Amino acid sequence: MKFFKGKRETDVAAFQEAPKDFHDLQRKLKASHDFHTFQFPDEEGYTISYFNSLVNDQKLQEHILAVIKNQPMRSLQRLKGDIPMEASKVTSDIVIIQRMVMAGSVMIQTKKADGSCLLIPCVHSVKRQTSIPESEYTVAGPKEAFVESLDTNLNLIRNRLPTPELQAREFRVGSISQTKLVVLYLDGIVNQQMVETVMQRIADIDYDTIVDISFVGQMITDNRNSMFPQLIDTERPDHLATVLSEGKIGIMLDGSPHALVGPNTIISFFSSFEDYLQIWNLGTSFRLIRLFAVLFSIFSSSLYVAVITYHYQVIPTDLLPILISSRGVIPFPPILEAIVLEGTIELLREAAVRLPAKVGSTIGIVGGIVIGTAAVEAGFVSNVLLMLVALAALASFTVPIYQISNTIRLIRFPFLLAAQLYGLFGLVICSAFILSHLLKLTSLGSPYLEPLYPMRFHDFKDSLIRLPFSKQKKRPQFLRTEDGIRIRKKDEARRSQKDIDE
Amino acid sequence: MNVKLLLISSCFILLSACGVEKQILEDILIAEIVGYDDVGEDKIKGTVVVSVPQPGEEANLGKEVYEAISHDINATRQQENAKTPFPIVGGRLTVILYGDELARRGLNDYVDTYRRDPMVGRDLYLAIVDGKAEDVVRMEPKMVRTPGVQVKELIEQNMRTNLTDVDLHKYLYASHGKGIDPVMPLLEKAEDQIVVKGIALFKRDTYIGKYIPYEEGFLFKILSENFKLGSYEIKWKENDYTNINNVESRVRYHITDANRNPKARIEVNMKANLLEVQGYDLNKPIDVNKIEARAEHILGKKMNEMVNMFQTYNIDPLALGDHAKSKTRNFNREHWEAVYPHIPIEVDLNIEMIQTGISE
């Protein structure tokens, strides 16, 4: 194994190998038509070269060309002092030159061919305005979402957590893309071992182009084959800020409007940020409703198959005629009926996601009304199942995190097959298999099923239920934080002990 | 990991090929009510009603009646299957009816299969039909959708007032347990209706041919369990009747000296209200105490008669033997069984009128 790894590393090096000398680099760069090189201010002046597509024209003219024109020739070092741009650099290191030019710097050389050149960052980047969160929309609460620019995103976070303890470690990932990646955490709260695990895993990332944070997510999770996501993908800066202060770790990537958050327990995938924006008892109720909806969504169609195929005995007497007559004319066995219907729903979802929004709503109408009614009338599916499947689909939309809703979509199918195989017993077997998987699963090294197992009573305060903020005196224990206390003030002594009419 | 996944998936594929015997809802005929009759020569005739789906949007169920004659119940099932397009299954049976002639021969052999079959529930009712069970089974249901449900609801409805709790479990409890004898509802077909005629009395598993009439069923229920409904009509003056309504009745059995000279006292405390009093003087408030005393006298007498009747036939539907056993150390069952017909049993009834309706 080690042997192969070693070999691959040399391959990578071969690709990244810097051009042999400056001429080689120049030759490579000039092969692109958007690479401009010219002499300025005259034939005897500096040689200025840059990628037209990366450089901000206005800045170039106002801050660089204007300065150069109004001055006599000087050395590069002096020139660097004259041009008021930050992070400019005089260097002859080919690697740095290449990276900076590719990142949008203007390269200025003198006629003296000593290989050194002045690099002035002058990036022109296309930025989107921050907009309203789409996949994690909440009715109450802030309406800002991350954008593709890492700087903007960091700005959003720093504004919310104005403390020097918020530390951002920068990495470059992707052998070609060299994308900037930032690991965020609150020093003094976060468990250092966890941070090291994350950094180690990020350092181990080996792929050519990383364009989105979900690539990173797949590469650094504990179990890469698991259908269950172990890292949360959030687009809300307020969400990220909250979990950072709990002691979690955030990962952001340049060019990706999402941040990864970890470690997580399975419950955190079913808790919407909105739960915290409401009073605790409402928040708890809605969280429980959501969990129930998820269970319903997973089990409803497979229960239908199990009961209709094997266990007619468990159907209550009053329901029996309804079920029998709705099944009476269906030519398919229940399993086929269920798979066809579930398949149709999946088809509709997939189509609605791929199509532009305006056409997408039409798909909903076509699917929901036309196909559904027609299928029932044609006697292809029973109306009871249609209702169940539609309800299950509806229930699965209540899941606040997009990734786990995909898991729930897919996990129904093994359950359907198991129900066909052994009825209710099959369902239990299938659940046991999933349980065995979940018990083994970890998220950045901490158990996935916490606080259920390992049982931590304290963490129940913000899991299935959400108690008021005054009760959340400690940070979640599974994060093994260095500073576990959240509320330092002593309880205002027995406020509730007041007697009537005092 | 991959090997495991492969193994699991291949297992699933293999298994779907050789799965378990399926009972898809529309490919079975669900028996609702079944009746057994004696047809002589040691044979029985089973009549079963199954519900059949009617095509169409409405949740309508038709019914289909099948019958077969054989020696035992499983064989009749088998023969019925010979006539049906789908197998008949008994997992949702609601009522089993026995003709009275069959019941007189002893029911153990004909209940046993329902006791053993894990598919059969415990909330199904057993009943005796005065006449042919088949006649009741073949009745066209009114109001309710299917005949099974109709008989079930008929029994359930009456169980609140005049019938004791009589499902399969209770029957098995009483017929297997020593010191207790089962009872069953006695149904009858009258014109185009099914009527509860009374409570059929059993010795072990054999119908003794006697029954408690429907109206007296209330008294039997009071004697055998605590309950909260029902009413009884008593004559309290010449030509005037009053109807007392049970609010809550409690029964306790006191059995002393069970191993030598047993004595039994059945203490019944009943809270009742008056719903109907005939022939009272409008100017005077009715004398509740008088009615109480009268009711105690009349009801007590009837109950005593009933208990004596049980002793005469040497049956024990009130489970006195069982109560004696649970109160007595080293209970001598033979002795009890020998003396049971002759022991003094006293019924001690207390009625307390707690309301007189919304008029005084």
Place this chain on the structure above:
Amino acid sequence: MEIKPNETKLISAFFVFFLMPGMQIGVGVLGFERIIAKEAGQDAWISIIISGVTINILVWMCYKMLGRGTQTLDLVAIHHDLFGKWAGNAFNSLFIIYFISITIIIVRTYLEVIQVWMFPGVNILMLLSIILILVYSFVVGGFRVITGLCLIGLIITSPLILLNYFPLKHAHFENLGPVLDHSFLEIMKACKKMTLNYLGFELLLVYYPFIKKREHSQKWAHFGVLFTMAVYLNSFIVSIAYYHQDQLKDVIWATLTLWKIADLPFIERFEYIGVSLWLFMVLPNICLGIWAASRTAKRAFGVRQRKLLVMILLVILFACIFLDNRIKIDLFNTISSHIGFYIIYVYLPLLFLWQMIVYKLRGHKS
């Protein structure tokens, strides 16, 4: 000699509470009422309590034994310590066989329940393979995962206790009287029959090194056994109140039959759900049994546990296929419950005494 598991593989002392019933309550609770009621009738509840108390004493002995030496942290270490390598391994093998055989009983009995109650025509080989694959996927996760299964299994199946509400409507609590109407001998006989249902606490001797703060776990172990006792007591009292004693003698699966009357507006006949859900109560039994067998074998003979696990699963597979009718199952059941009885009531106390004597002697020497 002592093998200390990795720190990350340990469980908190509290979980011993779940491990006890996790191994003790299994398929037996579905039908033990008939067996003990045959011996002691309505007084059998006394036997449940008596055997529960004796088991608590035995748990105390186990803790004494484990805590005595400085490095005798598990059964294998105790055996090696007291009898030397060869004789010790002979006893270890006995325990391995015993663990495997109780696992076989559990698997086979549960399969029988499935066969009788749900799928009479089920292909046993296939069903068995699926269950064993399931067991494999739990056991390879290690002891922590199995402990999690015990906990979650208990949580999932605990709502089934609520089903006891339904029979209570038909209950005759006077069936419990008269108290102490059976002779001491009869009650003791019932105690012996009851033992089989408490088997499994002795696994403590195997998983003891896996407990964090071992000394604090003892009270949880006792609570665990008491919990088991409460569950059995509850089932027995409900059954004796629901069934007539004479009737109970014919009801093989009293608790299961009792679920038949559970009747909710959206679902009836709870036994189908109950039998299925009971897998979560039986799986911890099987997994713990197999884990203990393979762990003991690994400690005794130094073979890789993964290999042993596969071997044991194959043994169970073949054994269950071989036990294909009631008579063979009953015979096997009787033999292994005898072995179990003598192991826990005779061998363990003897081992306890022997260890005490040996340590006294050694103490004198030094």
